[in-house]
Amino acid sequence: MEFKNSKYVEKMCEITNELYKHGWDERNGGNVSLRLTQDEVDQFDDLNKVIRNIPIKFDATPLAGQYYLVTGTGRYFKNVHNYPERDTGLVKITDEGNSVDLLWGFNDGGQPTSEFPAHLMTHIARQKVDSNQRVVMHCHPTNWVALSFTRNLDEKEISKLLWKMQAESLVVFPEGVGIIPYMTPGTNEIGQATADKMNEFRVVMWPHHGIFGCGDSMDEVYGLIETVEKAALIYTTIQSQGGDIKQEITDDDLRDLAKSFGVTPNPKFLSMDKVK
Template sequence: MTKFINSPFVKEVSKITFRLFAHGWDERNGGNVSYRIMPEELADYEDVKKIKRNIPIAFDGKNLAGMYFLVTATGRYFKNIIDFPERDLGLVRIAEDGKSVDLMWGYNDGAKPTSEFPTHLMGHQERLKHDPKQRVVMHCHPTNLIAMTFTQKLDEKELTRIFWKMQTESLVVFPEGVGIIPWMVPGTIDIGKATASKLANYRSVIWPHHGIFGTGETIDEAFGLIETIEKAAQIWTIIQMQGGKIEQTITDQGLKDLADSFGVTPHEGYLN
């Protein structure tokens, strides 16, 4: 039987967490990722069949009972996961009571899931209502995006329109726009509920002065969503460094034509 450490799931998360670190979006122990794994995808891995230990969580995830998630550990550095995946990652199964998880693999030095795991679970729970293929929640700290939350109004329509006009790809990648919550203390049930409520309408949610939550059906989709938003924020930042005067831009009609061409539907009311 193949060892789970050699699975594509561990390799994907190890690779993407290192790239998030390399981008400068996950300093120290910042950031977290959860990846929903289907039971049938675990059939060939003998070392995930027995429960290693049970870990309480500060959330009632009874609606997700029996689901498996590969989750980054709390307090760990993303730069190290690629070298120590069995220490800094864990495969957990939501227990029947919903208030704990069964550790099936990983966390081999006694670690626990990220402190944001309840927020991840609330996010998965909400996105699954809208997309049954939802599998990934990714949180990181993109530099230019965070900077914009200090200087721009925290208005979903206004920020979305800025991002859409910064590059042709933005509208195509996130036609629904970006969600925003007020600044809140991380690692709490309250911030999890606020984030999940936004994920009913958006696949990404900005945490002002902190970072972003991105979701998707695959690791690449969630990463690419965040990457595109941060690229738009970077372009806006460079424009400000060049004096901030915009001589030409993508018009609203251009955005409508773009949406028609790519078969996407922009957030209602965001285009004039």
């Protein structure tokens, strides 16, 4: 089988198309990277030679030898499912760590997303937390971004707000969400700030811009971001209806929910000491 027809490329096409249809990746906004193992790469005969070497503006030595299927810079997610070999590429981090070898894709001369250093920094951080982590996803969910304009950029406040918008939130992201200050995108500085937060969270807010999420699979990370955005949408809807809340999910309700589903809320945001 050629790599173009692999389940990895098919899933990348599916997820990027869904992100676009949700309106979370307008124009060329957003990027995704998926780590592949050596055994997964070895299944394909067309990945046995280097097409070209691409410099990267980051020392990725801790990831040397790892493979990443990544979306390209300047590429529109609405096109990926039709042109995966143009708009995505499979790269291997070189031993020197300052470049990648292209093994497949970017067939028009393209390169990995400008946020690739930020992705790699997050991959480094998350692999230290959980070696199974292999996906990083960045997009611009509308209601999530709106929260960064109307609410305090406080991790406890935003996390508890989202937990209380729907029962699923606490179950899906019990650690809550991380928040960095507004920073210029596409820089190593924003990448490092994000990676630092990824030591504790799987979701990080880029205020006035978007979201960074990570996890074990494309479906998991997509579902994580989808759940966060759904909670933010419910909040937006409440505000559009006047914001007068008559009843709510209480802290005690959250504790009962955590106990029932066997999850542990971030203790900095919610203490479990009062569980009945």
